[in-house]
Amino acid sequence: MKNTLTLCLLLTCFTLSAQTNVRAWYAQGQVWIIWDSSVPGPETVGIYKKSTPFTQTGQASLIGRPFNYEYFPGTYLMQTQDPDFTYRIPKPDGTYYQLLPGEGLFVETVMNTGSAYYAVVDWGQSAVTPGVNITANAVNYTYNPVTQRVNCHLQRIEELVSGHKTYWFNMWALGRQDENAGRPDFPVLANAAKNGMPAMFIVSQSLNLDTTGGNKVPMTHLFHGGGGTANQMMANRFRQFNLEPIQGISVAHNDDFAVNTVTEEGDSVFTSGRSLWFGWSKRHNPFDHQFAVMPGDTIINYTQRRIMWINDWLIRVLPVDSNRVAAMGYSMGSGGATILAKTFPDKISAACMFNAGFRGAEDAASIRIMGSMAQNLPTSLRGYNGETIGVEEAFSLNVRCSDQRDLPVMRVWIGKNDDNGRMHWGPEVAAQFRLADSLGWGTQIHWDERPHTYQVLNFHWIQGVNPDEQTYRDNLSYQEYFRSNQSYPGFFNHRLESLNNDPGSGMVGINNGDGDNWGTWGGYHNWDLNTQLDEPGRWEVTAWLTAEVIYDLDISPNAALLTSMTIRKPQLFKPAPGTLLEWRVRDISNDQVIQAGQTTPDADGLVTVPNIFVTRENFRKIRIQVYDPSLVGASEVPSSTVYLYPNPAGNWVSLPEGTEWIRVFSLSGSLMVDQTVQDHVSLNIAALPQGFYWIQTNLGTGKLCKN
Template sequence: MKTTLLMVATCVLVQPVAAAELRVTNIQVVHRNGQTFVVWKDVAEGDAGAGYRYSLYRSERPITEDNLAVLRPVIRQLLNNSGKHYGYHMFLERRIDTSFPTATIEPNKKSLPPWSGLAVRTVEKDGDRYYAVVAFDAEGRRVAKIVPGQSATKRPVVEKVAPIQPLKTGDSTLRGRYAKVVQVTGRKNLPLMVTLHASSARGGPGADHGDYYQFWGRPEWGYRDGLPWQFTVDERRVYNSDGRYLSLRSRETLAAPGGNGTKETYWFGYYCVPQWAAHQEPRAYNFTERRMQWLIDWVKNKYYVDPERVYAEGGSMGAWGTATYALRHPELFAAIYPNRPRTIQRGLPTLVKIPLGSHVVMSDGKTDFYERMNMVRFVADHHEDLPFLGWCCGRHDGFASFNEQIEMVKALTAGHHGFAFAWNNGTHSTGAVPMREIKRWYPPEQFARNQSYPAFGNSSIDGVLGTGEVDISDGQRTRRVLKDDNGALEGGINLGFVWKDIVDKNGTWSVTLRNELAKKEMTVDVTPRRCQQFKPRHGETTTWINTFGGSGTVTADKWGLVTVTRVKIKPDEETILTLKKR
């Protein structure tokens, strides 16, 4: 962001109008579903209007030149032609190109005319309000007077607090070449897969198929109120099955506040001082996570999703978000599948410069951002049922270290969580391939939040992970290197298991197990997870037996977990493991 723009963003006093006066015209206001949409005609079109920025004012009285100075803008630094459709508003070249569409703000209405400005204010209190729009040049000088009926409303808009509602502007039965394949049928209680996209710094409006929605964010979802967003919902067939599921795809990329570029959020958020904040120092806000929580909940209700069968997946940057966002929400996700994640996030998107050595805190002003984004530590600190985690990564990923993958395996194993990991000797591109092994043995449809399953650990047929990267110095610089003789070049953890016939009762838990990769007798630790009825108390003793003659007792740990170690499984044979409370 340019320095001049930052100066304008923090300015409160309204400056006198510049000598060469321009005009904001044709102001119109629409209120629906808890938000007020203010539309106007910019002071200039095309290249001539590219450098102007706009502020939105709101008052209980009509806004005039006489009282403007005592008001604070509710939204600042709105770009030229800000009524452009999401994805086409990010780069100046597209924003001033009239061949790209503008936004639609009302049901069954046309999109906005070219060179429209758009500001969206989320209502926090019922009442009658007036609005005005003020234009500034690149130096922060005001260039247009308040003209009632042109740049300021003459009549108040009646505002009411209400849940915001996305606006559907495209139907899955009509959109794109895949319409017949992915159209939403209206079936109820389908699973939902939330897909987080990889890096998308080039902008664009999103998928060309599925039900298409536009919506504008609440203040707590961004550095300012009313940021534009979109998402799509379509319906797909489960691979190699007659089953169906819904797919939700949204975008995390926003227009850079400077007006010509994008800002990716890593599916987290970013470091900034929001326009609405009371504090003056930057903080790390999980804006994207907050917005996704609302969006998933809205889609679940709108499309009658089975709330017990919600999953998440993503590749590359989408894997980062799947690991750092979805994993921390067991109340929502049954299973998640990050493809090449960072399990310890080291990057922080930012709208402002971060001084070297700064202590970066979250929005509460206390929590350390980097500690919060260390998912290895999160797993170690959380012993409750987390979403099943199935992931993959190449040993030479480049964006994520193999060491952090190893540490995640260790933490999940120690916590007796449900997980599987597969790897190859690939880079960030080719490291995606092992995900097919994860979904072969642990497909999403195998998991539901209200169904118990066996979590595996310390399988005797696990691949050799090695110890990860080591520091190598050539005398001038030190590099982190992963040698080919340090662990297997490809392999997996907890692969090959198949289970059925779960019994989950108050006094008994049992499962029928086999492993299709076992070449000889093998062993594995088994922990009942996500139990609905079988809930031993801390210190309670449970007996166990399996069909190959093994038996013994196990005591529930302080989290109420019971783990039977070294359960025997023979090749091509099933074993039934049964646990009973004494």
């Protein structure tokens, strides 16, 4: 309702009259239909088309029915607060035409070469009058997706007070009932009822953008929350997350799904954005306030398709590095970032989700569009094994939405005081955290005391807007370093390390005995992106726990943490399932091997290295090496710095004086013993099977033979 009221205040009201002075032309794959209208004009108008002149709407084909919010630039009027804003569109000669106040616009994407007359009629009326509301002549248009491609069009340039330049673009969607019947250069992005719907996005540019010498820059997609707008996500906004691009550009999208619906209070309203950054059913009637999806409906990923088409268009027309494309979203936008990353893991390098719920629709308006969580309607997405993905699986943290095995680097921040009605903390989220940590995606999970909104900043990960008052990991600029075509270590099993905090079972609130108020699983873990090795027979990475940063609470409180690791998104290191591999962990300062073992890829080819000690960088950075000995050759076994007696041993072994804790690993890396040593210097190993073991203590590493 807020969007409608805002638009009405911005538009000066004149006496209602018919649409007149209709004219049109073809440019860049689309026909641009313009007419003179009263302001604010009828709620909707019908756009009709026929190859010959016509005098009644029933004689022609209906090709569109835009809201006045759409045929006038409602999104821009609301976000610029400029009552004189009008659309800017291409002309056949390559120049641009700036619409005049009171001129309406509809855009048709052509699917064939031909010519037609176009008429604009108030909805509910049928008369078409020559010289009034129909084009004087037929408009010729050409179908050539190669030389006359559909494009986005610049609408506004604004320099923010921070100095960042922003570029406001618009595109107009192709809507058809067959979601697969698009153009080679332009897919179907809406159902037929939303054909021609406009969509806006804002590109923010780094203050020091460097494209010299053909240098390509990273790009980050930003998704606002429910009821939010794209301009809230520009470069100098939302400083709690620091959305400023440093190397490249950001792209703040607008949901832009204009529909009539009903609120939870039962009020009939108009809303301009409630596709949950995903889509809607092809049966959706945006003009019926009472419309609701039904069992049997499929939710098509129209919005997601639009985002990725814009992504590809920007890569085509700007010097953007296609391998450094990240996604970030807040609240409702966190769902958009989650699904995008899971659907296009080959295109998305990293994804950050803030105040996520990892669930589908809970509010009345969204349920009418997407269905309820209980309905879990099918979507157009297919999972890793070709299965149909339901809405709940699409929004979840752990269900893959493509045929790709691995996901991008995923980072999550959520607050235990978040009781928002849509995206919020709860048992389902806590359970998804535990599942993600067990599956070895490498998801970096963070929680603290934050509620859903950020009026006051006093949370563990965000205590202020300055760099020394908040974590660097949620900065847009941090995501710019990651690549979709680079492998990464998926650290996991953090919940099994007793030194880590635990989020609890999902009870809302803090200091209630349900887990720790704040913590992270994997958030202290770092790796060197520049020295990774990914070859057919060998994979290596340098890793550490954070210690040297300007925000104190980003520093790992523990000198070492036990974790397991998967190799995600390998590019060349792809050993066959069952191949015997060797792994080593070395101290990079002296190349000493401190852990070693063997592993084999699972049936999916996933390589897992269990139980690695990752240490703080100011103590020791480690080099994790995994290799196929049949291709690379053997490496030395770990050197001993701790000696046990007797060795070989029976049921008991004596520990060196000063031992505080000891962990015993099998040669395959399985943790067999994890024990704190207090007032005794002997360890009972009777339960260990006969064989050889690696040991690690606070004093160093060693070997053990059990008789």
